[in-house]
Amino acid sequence: MDPAKPIPEEDTTEMKYPADKPAGYQAPAVHKAFHLLRTVAESGQPLGLTDLAEQLGYSKSTTHGLVHALLREGALVQGADGRKLHLGPTVVDLAFASWNSIKMVESVQPVLDRLRDQIKETLVLGALIRNRIFILAAAESADPLKIAASPGTVLPLFAGAAGKVFLAARPPGAVKQLIRESGLPVHTPRSITVESEYLAVLEEVRSNGYSVDDEEYLTGVRAVAIALGNIKGPPMAFWAVGLASRMDDDKRALAIRIMTAAAGALCGVLDQTPGD
Secondary structure, eight states, X not given: OOTTSOOOOOOOOOOOOOTTSOSSOOOHHHHHHHHHHXXXXXXXXXXXXXXXXXXXXXXXXXXHHHHHHHHHHTSXXXXXXXXXXXXXXXXXXHHHTTOOHHHHHHHHHHHHHHHHHHHOSEEEEEEEETTEEEEEEEEOOSSSSOOOOOTTOEEETTSHHHHHHHHHTSOHHHXXXXXXXXXXXXXXXXXXXXXXXXXXXXXXXXHHSOEEEESSSSTTEXXXXXXXXXXXXXXXXXXXXXXXXXXXXXXXXXXXXXXXXXXXXXXXXXXXXXXX
C-alpha cells in the first residue's frame, strides 16, 4: 500500500445509526474510521485490506482511503509482511495523553494509604481497559494475613466486586451480549453463573452505588467496590478486599461508608491536570 497514493473520495453508501443517537451531522467518515479500528482491534488475527473491506461491508476504495489516512496518523501500522494491519501507537497515546499514570499513582497513593489505615484492609485502585481490569495502585493491609495486590496485575472483567461496578456502568443490553458471548465464569462455588441473577445484582449495584463480592472470585475473600466516574483516563474504581473471616458485615458496612465519603475526593485527584 503506497502511502503517497491519493485518498479516494468518501463513499456515500448510506450508514445506519442507532435510534437513540442525537439528530444532526453524523460525520460518516469518522464513524467508518472508528468502525474500522474496532474491527482491527477485536479481530483474532491480523487483517489485510481485502479481509477488512469484506468484514466492514465497505467498498475497497473506501477501505483503502481510510486505511491510508489511519496509517499516516499512526492509528494503524502494517505488519512485517507489509500487508497485515494492526492498531498503532497513536491509539494508546490518545487514550493516555491527558493522563499521566506515574503522577496519578503518586497522587492517589496517600489517599489509598489513609483509607487502608481506616478500614484496616487492602485498598486497590484499578482501571478498565479493553474488558480487562488493570491494578494501578494498592495499599496493602499491615496485617500479616492479608490480600496482596500488585500494580500491573490484570483481572478478568467478571472478577468479583470490581467487575460488577464496571459492568453496572454499561447498558443492560450490552452486558447481556457480553455474557452470551463469553459466559459467566465459575471462579468459586459461590460465583453467580445465571444470567438473570447476575443482571439483577448489577441493578442493585446501580441503585446502591457500590458492589460486593462474597467469596465469588476467591474462596475465603470478600470485597466492596465503588466506581469513581473519572473523566480523564480509562474508567476507574477502587475496592477494599480482605479475608472473609475479618471482612464481616460490620467491617464491610464500615468500608462502604468510608469509601463512599472518599470517592469524590479521589476522583478529583484523578481528574486533576498536572499544574492545576
